[in-house]
Amino acid sequence: METMIGVIGGSGLYGFDGLEEACWQQVDTPWGAPSDEILTGIAGGVKMAFLPRHGRGHVHSPTSVPYRANIDALKRLGVTDVVSVSACGSFREEMAPGHFVIVDQFIDRTFAREKSFFGPGCVAHVSLAHPTCERLGQVCFDSAQAQGITVHRGGTYLAMEGPQFSTLAESKLYREVWGCDVIGMTNMPEAKLAREAELCYASVAMVTDYDSWHPDHGEVDISDIIRTLTANSENAAGMIARLPEALAGARAPCPHGCNRALEFAIMTSEEKRDPVLVDKLGAVAGRVL
Template sequence: MERMIGVMGGSGVYEIDGLENATWQKIETPWGDPSDEILTGTLDGVKMAFLPRHGRGHIHSPTTVPYRANIDALKRLGVTDLLSVSACGSFREEMAPGDFVIVDQFIDRTFAREKSFFGTGCVAHVSVAHPVCERLSGLAYEAARATGVTVHKGGTYLAMEGPQFSSIAESKMYRAWGCDVIGMTNMPEAKLAREAEICYASVAMITDFDSWHPEHGAVDINAIIATLGANSDNAKSLVAAMPQLLTSAYTSCSHGCDRALDYAIMTAPDKRDTTVLAKLDAVAGRVLKG
C-alpha cells in the first residue's frame, strides 16, 4: 500500500506549491459532490491530494461544507494521512495572532451538520477520545517548527456552528471551559476521518483574539488580512515539509487510526441495509467485506 498525504485547506490556503504532475480531478461520491475538484500530484516523491474545504472562491459556509463527501472522496483517492489547515481565533494571551496550534482535543458545538457515515441500516460507534492521530500531529509539529513560526503543541479547539462569530458572553464561557482556540470547520471533519480510518491532524492558524479579549474590537481588519496572508505562506511551507517526514511506503498506524472500525459496527450482518452498505464501500469497505 502506498502512502498518500491529503491536505484540507481552509481560509487562505487554496493550493500546494511545487506539486508535480498536478491535476484537478472530479471525484463522485454517494454523499454528493465534494467542496471542489481535488488537486493531485506528487511532492518529493510522495503522492498528495489537496481539497479546498470551502471550494475555490470560498463558496461554502462552514455549515454547508459537504464534510461527508469530502472525506469519502479523499478516501476513494487513497489518502492515508490527512492534514487539516484552518484559520481560528485564540482564547489565550500566549497563543497570539500568527501562531500555529497543533490541536489535540475538540469540543463540538456544531448542530446543523451530518456527523456520521453510519446510521439506520448500519450502526457504528467509533472512539474519538483521542480525536487526532498522535503520530501525524507530532510530524506536523516538527514541520511547523521548521518554518520558524511560533507553534504550540496541543490545544483544545471549540468548534462552533457559525457563520456568525461569538458573543462576548459565549467567548468568555468557552475560555472558562479551558478551550484554547475557536473555529468553525474541524467538526465533524475529524469525526468522519476517524470513521473512514484516515489518520487526521489539525493545524489551527491564529488570525486574531476572540471577542473575550478587551482589545478585540480595536483589531484592524487589515491586520487580520495581513496575518492570514502570513499564515498561508507558513502553512504552505509546513505542507512542503511533510513528505520529507513521511516515507512513501505506508505502514500501519501505531495509534490504530486505520483500524478504528475493527469493533465499531453494531448492526448484525443479516440486518444491514444493502443500500446503506453500498454508500459505505469506500469508508468502511475494509471491514464490511471481511
C-alpha cells in the same frame, strides 16, 4: 500500504504549488460532490491530494461544507493521512495571531451538519477519546518548527456553528469556564468523519485573532483577520511542503489505531444491514464490510 497525504486547506488556502504531475480532478462520491475538484500530484516521491475546504473562491460557508463527500473523496483517492489546516481564534494570550496550534482535543458545538457516515441500517460507534493522530500531529509540529513558525503542541478546539463570530459572553464561557484554547467553525464533523473512514487526522489551527474576550483587542475585525490569513497561508504552504520528507517510505500501521478504528465499531448484524447504505459506505468502510 503506500502513504498518500491529503491536505484540507481552510480560509486563505485554496491551492498548493510545487506538485509534480499536478492535476485538478473531479471525484464523485455517494454523498454528493466535494467542496471542489481535488488537486493531486507528487512531492518528494509521495503522492499528495489538496482539497480547498470552502472551494476556490470561498463559496461554502462552514455549515454548507460537504464534509462527508470531502472525506469520502480523499479516501477514495487513496489518501492515508489527512492534514487539516484552518483559521481560528485564540483564547490564550500566548497563542497569538500568526502562531499555529497543533490541536489534539475538540468540543463540538455544531448542530446543523451531518456528523456520521453511518445511521439506520448500519450503526457504528467509533472511539473519539483522542480525536487526532499523535504521530501525524508530531510530524506537523516538527514541519512547522522547521519552517520557522511559532507553533504550540496541543490545544482544545471549540467548534462552533457560525457563520457569525462569538458573543463576548460566549467567548468568556469557552475560555474561562470550559478551558478551550482556540475556536473555529470547520474541524467538526471533519475529525469525526476522518476517524470513521479510518484515516489518520491532524489539525493545524492558524491563529488569526483573539476572538472577542481580549480586553486590548476588542471584537473580531474581518480586515485584520484577512491580513493575518495571508501571512499564515504562506507559512502553511511552507509547512505542507516539508510533510512528504517526513512521511516518505513504507507506511506502517498507525501506532494509535487510526487505520483500525472500525475494527469492532459496527453494531448492526450482517443480515440486518441496509444494502443501500452498505453500498454508499464502500470507500470509507469497505475494509470491514
